[in-house]
Amino acid sequence: MDRTLAADLARLPDLLDATRRAAAEALATLDERAVVPPAPKPGEPAPLPVRGTGTDSALAAFRERWEPRLSASAGPRYLGFVTGGATPAALAGDWLTAAHDQNSNSSMDGAGQDLERETVGWLRELFGLSDAHTGTFVSGATMSNTTGLAIAREWLGERLGVSPAEDGAAALGPVRVVSGAPHSSIAKALSFLGLGRSSLVRVPTLPGREAVDPAALDRALADTPGPAVVVANAGTVNTVDFDDLTAIAALRPRHDFWLHTDAAFGAFAALSPDHAHLTAGLDASDSVCVDLHKWLNVPYDSAVQFTRRRDLQARVFQNAAAYLGPLGEHPDLVHLTPENSHRLRALAAWFTLSAYGRQGHREIVERNIAGARALGAALEEDPAFTLLAPVRLNVVCFTLADAPDPARLTALREAVSAEVFVTPTVHEGTAGLRAAFSNWRTTQADVRRAARALCTAAREIA
Numbered sequence: 001m002d003r004t005l006a007a008d009l010a011r012l013p014d015l016l017d018a019t020r021r022a023a024a025e026a027l028a029t030l031d032e033r034a035v036v037p038p039a040p041k042p043g044e045p046a047p048l049p050v051r052g053t054g055t056d057s058a059l060a061a062f063r064e065r066w067e068p069r070l071s072a073s074a075g076p077r078y079l080g081f082v083t084g085g086a087t088p089a090a091l092a093g094d095w096l097t098a099a100h101d102q103n104s105n106s107s108m109d110g111a112g113q114d115l116e117r118e119t120v121g122w123l124r125e126l127f128g129l130s131d132a133h134t135g136t137f138v139s140g141a142t143m144s145n146t147t148g149l150a151i152a153r154e155w156l157g158e159r160l161g162v163s164p165a166e167d168g169a170a171a172l173g174p175v176r177v178v179s180g181a182p183h184s185s186i187a188k189a190l191s192f193l194g195l196g197r198s199s200l201v202r203v204p205t206l207p208g209r210e211a212v213d214p215a216a217l218d219r220a221l222a223d224t225p226g227p228a229v230v231v232a233n234a235g236t237v238n239t240v241d242f243d244d245l246t247a248i249a250a251l252r253p254r255h256d257f258w259l260h261t262d263a264a265f266g267a268f269a270a271l272s273p274d275h276a277h278l279t280a281g282l283d284a285s286d287s288v289c290v291d292l293h294k295w296l297n298v299p300y301d302s303a304v305q306f307t308r309r310r311d312l313q314a315r316v317f318q319n320a321a322a323y324l325g326p327l328g329e330h331p332d333l334v335h336l337t338p339e340n341s342h343r344l345r346a347l348a349a350w351f352t353l354s355a356y357g358r359q360g361h362r363e364i365v366e367r368n369i370a371g372a373r374a375l376g377a378a379l380e381e382d383p384a385f386t387l388l389a390p391v392r393l394n395v396v397c398f399t400l401a402d403a404p405d406p407a408r409l410t411a412l413r414e415a416v417s418a419e420v421f422v423t424p425t426v427h428e429g430t431a432g433l434r435a436a437f438s439n440w441r442t443t444q445a446d447v448r449r450a451a452r453a454l455c456t457a458a459r460e461i462a
Helices: 003-010 012-028 055-069 088-100 111-126 141-160 184-192 214-223 245-249 266-271 310-317 346-381 406-415 444-461
Strands: 134-138 177-179 200-202 228-233 257-262 287-291 303-307 385-387 395-400 423-427 430-436
Touching (some): 003 012, 088 346, 111 303, 111 346, 134 141, 141 228, 141 303, 177 184, 177 214, 214 228, 228 245, 245 257, 303 310, 346 385, 346 395, 346 430, 385 444
Parallel strands (some): 257 287
Antiparallel strands (some): 134 303, 287 303, 395 430, 423 430
């Protein structure tokens, strides 16, 4: 064994303790750090070491060169994208995931698969899905949407008497995928699956909304006969608008379609009694995407994909090799996703659900919703801002009241980046910014601090 490697093995408990102290310090100083540090001028990359100097040296180099440049994305005022943090239990689970280093795709080493299936069952209950749905862990919402649409592609083949998994996507001929306000990952998935971005047909939404107009969807499905795929949204990115899933499912007696619902973070509305109606009808979906490193607050990367047609899922992703388990009634996970191997990412989710239960995660969701409403109210009171949409759940979509051009919004965003991070957007042709609340640490004090920074910067820009 390499001398340095052997020395590290002998000192492993000390090295892990040093890493623990570094991690604890980083988390303890989140409030004091710039949410997004100023970007330094790019320098020359360091050369690959010929002879390493051990973990102590690597940790010191990381803390000197890289740690100061990392964003405080684990913290309470990182409101860009839809980014959760990692609850204490989820962090513990993730550390143990690395320590045990399981590839949970095979029944020959079955504990990982059993843990994942138990966790999926908990998540299914959390989101109000029936036992008709089975689920698997994937890396994120994009892969969850891709997996769901791959199953939909095979369903289209079943309806047409072909198998895209065997014969290729071209065997389907022209395909229609219809949606009101699809996330960008839908078009990416269609490109990846060989269905093509041009197969995505946008359907009119309700006036002033991002929710699809059910009557317009009815007409769109009637325009061309044959099976189609409907992509519904349970929480759009800009305004967290929800399609009426019950109304969409009610179109099935007249039209033949697969219903895929992108509920990446909107599914968590089911945890709040005041907002659970938004996810009514989710169980009618044929496939569902939920992203867990958003509102479940587990570390990247983690998402779950649900479907009613595991048989079609296995037909798409089955893998034949002597060292892999058979398909059978309960196929190994290796037969259910694009990955032949994946880390035991279910463990972090299992830990946080086990530690805090439904009630603990409901509290996070409802506190984040209250935070979004409070920020929206503060910006509405300031004449420098205008809301681009009502605060429906956990996202505030807003812009400058005067001359909301991208350059001024960029200046505003950069001016507040040490205190709060928000991301740019365009809503109904107007450039804006959006603040998404999904971090378990965020409190009303953080909301007041973010609002104060935004309002002060807006006056300075004006």
